[in-house]
Amino acid sequence: MSSDNERSADPGDGAPEQLALIRETVRRAKVPRAKPRTWRDAALAKELPVARVLVNKGLLHLDQYFDYAVPEELDAEAQPGVRVRVRFGAGGRNVRGGRREGGGLIDGFLIERRAESDYTGALAALAYVVSPEPVLGPDLLALSRAVADRYAGSLADVLQLAVPPRNGRAESRPSPEPLPPPPAPSAGSWERYAQGSAFLRALAEGGAPRAVWTALPGPHWPEEIARAMAATLASGRGALVVVPDGRAAARVDAALTGLLGPGRHALLTADSGPEKRYREWLAVRRGSVRAVVGTRAAMFAPVADLGLVAVWDDGDASHSDDNAPFPHVREVLELRAAHGRCAFLLGGTNCTVEAAQLVESGWALPLRADREQLRIAAPLVRTVGDGELARDGAARAARLPSLAWQTVRDGLRSGPVLVQVPRRGYAPRLACERCREPARCRHCAGPLQAPDQRGLDCAWCGRAETAWHCVACGSNRLRAQIVGARRTAEELGRAFPAVPVRTSGRDHVLDSVPDAPALVVSTPGAEPVAESGYAAALLLDGWAMVGRPDLRAGEEALRRWTAAASLVRGQPEGGTVVVVAEPTLRPVQALVRWDPVGHARRELAERAELGFPPVSRMASVTGAPQALAAFLAAAELPPEAEVLGPVPVPAGGPGRPRRPGDAPPGESWERALLRVPPGSGAALAAALKAAQAARMSRGSGEQVRIRVDPPDIG
Template sequence: MSSEKENPEGPEQLALIRETVRRAKVPKAKPRTWRGAALAKELPVARVVVNKGALHLDQFFDYAVPEELDAVARPGVRVRVRFGAGSGQVRGGRREGGRLIDGFLVERRAASDYSGPLAALADVVSPEPVLGPELLALARAVADRYAGSLADVLQLAVPPRSAAAERRPSPAPLPQPPPPAPGTWSRYERGPAFLETLARGGTPRAVWTALPGPHWAEEIARAVAATLASGRGALVVVPDGRAVGRVDAALTAVLGEGRHAVLTAEAGPEKRYEQWLAVRRGAVRAVVGTRAAMFAPVRDLGLVVVWDDGDGSHSDPHAPQPHSREVLLLRAGHDRSAFLLGATGCTVEAAQLVESGWARPLAAGREQVRGAAPLVRTVGDDLLARDGAARAARLPSLAWETLRDGLRSGPVLIQVPRRGYVPRLACQQCRTPARCRHCAGPLEAPDQRELHCGWCGREAPAWHCEACGSTRLRAQVVGARRTAEELGRAFPAVPVRTSGRDHVLDRVPDRPALVVSTPGAEPVADGGYAAALLLDGWALLGRPDLRAGEEALRRWMDAASLVRGQAEGGTVVVVAEPTLRPVQALVRWDPVGHAQRELAERAELGFPPVSRMAAVSGSPEAVETFLAAAALPMDAEVLGPVPLPVVRPGAARRPGDPPPGEEWERALVRVPPGSGAALAQALKHARASRQARGAGEPVRIRVDPPDIG
């Protein structure tokens, strides 16, 4: 077994490895395949990628192919090989022992670049080829872009095997459908032309600002149908299972049964693998799924679609943490396919695609927007504090009027930024946050129990404000359950329903009801909501994050898109400072203009996506050592490091958080456009060298970190 010529280690490391191999005490006994067992007569060498995510092992290894495995050891199959310490080769499998690990056979060769004896393939797990050259090339490109290993990307790209699913034959491919009618695409200025280009086999690239309402899923289905009509395949990636269900239903209605596959974790491993195999075998050419579907091996890929790319679910939490938008951009370039990035809002990355000329805008005229969007009205926080009605349930008179009017004709949506009861408290007089005297943690009173600290759990029975001495508290952000209780008392004859992380509703009927939801959990109302209230806007806008305004606008527009259009009386009230840019963009229903202005500001400041950025986090000593050793590009700029918040033991952790109780720092490395690949390569090489030396303290690398606040 050996590595290929393109070795990621530097010359010094490679020389060390060769010297170690030369001095190793090699037993006289030869490997099993060289000790009497016959080798394959043709192409007796198998090139294998092993399932080891360590960066210093991110390469191919050569194994000998025994004659008894010759027929099944084809490129793309899963194999088992000997690999580990104690072998006669530093990075090879043991001759007689070694640990059996999984891998993929990527190539059969006539000879190996390695001059020594080769260990043999231990077994072929399945004769089913699951790793084709297109998927391998994509995985390699993703690993290089995100400074990760090929093995880690393949773990995300190829689902776990199910023998039962492999034994079942896939259905026969259906004939290609006829081109679809434009349908609601006729509401967009270039909509029908976009479908016609797809049906002719063209590769248009568009950033689509979808009109509010329920038609986006059907419009995606028609774009897929147009692509299938040209004899090509299509891939659709959406943020969650509820969105998958809507596109699935739309594809069935437009295409008919059996023409598309659904790839989600909710289906279970066996069903998902069966669907994935149908795509891999070419029985199905259309796919819809969540982020893992971005690697689906669609034959003759003609169109990739990303819906709502600003949703955090598109970013995979597993190494190397790729984003489905960026992966599908790579696929569109590699496969020369059409590209459609759609949402009711517009991210800065989407605006950059249009600004650079790589994609064209696909939007409706202002008359269509005014007819489809609801009327948006604003209430500032200062009015909320003065209004007498606000003292009852934090709702000003305008909100009460909107509630009453909306409930006459249908359900009303209330979006609350937080779940729970009263997540955070503050002094009622001066608004100073209420904190624990012992650990400075936030004070809470969940379910109206005694006041206590949310960090250390100590009670605070005699709390008073350190700033003004007041003993009265107010809720900084009242949670969804508390809001539902208050509204239930105010409207006793109206049913109140909640939707949040613990219990997410999918749909609500078209009859009067109050639906209290956290952002992203809003159910669809049959016929649309009559009205919506967007509460505590400052809680979304006040986050210390570069994307706070963009994310707040996206959350608001996603909720407001579920409300009936202005022509049908739909009204949205947002409780936030009216002069702020995201609020004004919501009132005008102009997400593209907001994204363009954000992009211009980031260009001036040198922030992503205009620049490329990576986050390096670890202990202060580890970060300092790593950055000193990394051969960063000449135009790289290091920002920081700055300390990260300490995660208390037992607290919920997000991807990228330090281990509980440990003090970590984070440094940001920024490079201008054109140097992103060099930055990723330098970070990957530095981390690989660190792993090869067995450095103790870990260092985490995140290319394109979503949160740089």
């Protein structure tokens, strides 16, 4: 006999009624999917009910503003400059003012409030305001738009670099009250420069001088930057300084704190951490702090009433951003100086070709010391040719000539000795075996290469070269330098076994070293600061840097040499630098004379003759062969544009560092260089941007990368 429970469990007894009950229960339990609110559905703000929003999508065909309705409950918080979330994407047309039924939530910035939209249909309403903090002001928006247009990029991509990610805890904390302007500082070590005192006086009086500053070697440059910032603050205006790395930022930070005390400036570096960095950035945006010292991202810092923008060591690769649209600090600060009518200071112990062009064009004035001051500050520089290594019997112990070995031994009696060793992986370019003149293409003057060791071709235009001869001496023999940098450093340590050896490089970078005798082996750019300066320095394997396959090889070698030599004591204190490189090379001669400005002027004159940047403007376009050919065919380039190439580009992979222009692993890509004369750079950027936006709007699956003013075109 069956029980009642057993009968009710029988699926054949009353199953339709049970299934219907289950379906109804599930239907009632489901939460209905909310439809996006539109102009007709939402109670709108009584005044300015339309919000113009920039959505956070870095696609060029979406580089425009979109209209949304402002609900009444968001009226107070939805102010220009705040972060918002909106529905965007599937279900509507991606045009300004178009319908946005459906789609996912996406971040954006509220640009402005308007009384009406030029779109007559229903507008989707703002989903919500992420934060009532207005982080995007009119000045920062205008600067970001100018940067996007210059580099053929999207405004959303630039704002990703300009506005740091939100941190709620930092945002909830109030910023300190602003301090009154400090008194104008004394000139201090600026008196060593012919126009140094006048430059500081102009800043303190509210002027806007523009200068290219060739700093004297030694430890004084952080304090000199701090005094320039203090003079600007004394005029009631703000100051912004961008340096290559956190170590340089820490030195300027310490100098500014010692000069003015704490609380007057913000330090914006990645080492600070996201919360502290955003808190400091907010203090700048709110006007609590009017001076900023930082690394690359600080170039967009929203300093109120900006009176001075400065960049130190503009030739350092860290100043060029590797994220689209790849802006350079120097160019961004030039835009800020021009648009904001503020002072501009480009400083360094070296002088780049771009800096020389600013002086040559009259846009900026030179700021230099006389030769008497230079003889006091600079160390003695001596040279040793590569050929002497093989002829010098005393060099066998450490592969060093007698002069270099003697310099190290004498220097270790009074302090530490710096040894600069080039990084591994520098690929030498080809040069004349007799006179070392770089081998260049007869058609476009690009560097020649021998990728398969059988023939020559151009790295720019791809043309084969079958009958090369040197234009300087007529020789037809080429050479490439083979460098064993690591082995040289190891043997140097064995040559001085009783001396401690400290290393500084990519894996571990030292900030400073004590004054005790020691060998400090460092890669370029990682040299630690000695407390009282180095007693001596060796700059090894000069051909490893001068022979790089890069248009800027000589300029970069001189920059790294002067940076290292600037850490050595002055000649009156016995400071000596030995550079192991061919003495006849132009960068070596410039180092011996300590004349980076003359070297930059000669480089500028040669580039003007050959049509190289910065005299001309260039852009690189990289992609799969078919996609690249289609892009170049569709782009409406200026009539004066010259197309070089295309040529194959190396593929990124685990065995080599990945650069923005490299092809993805396993793919075969090509690169074309586009060159235009002065005055046509804006037209070239606009044409590239329009062509990229057109192909994106068509949904082309193959990627094409654009980079305006690429740092490496070798």
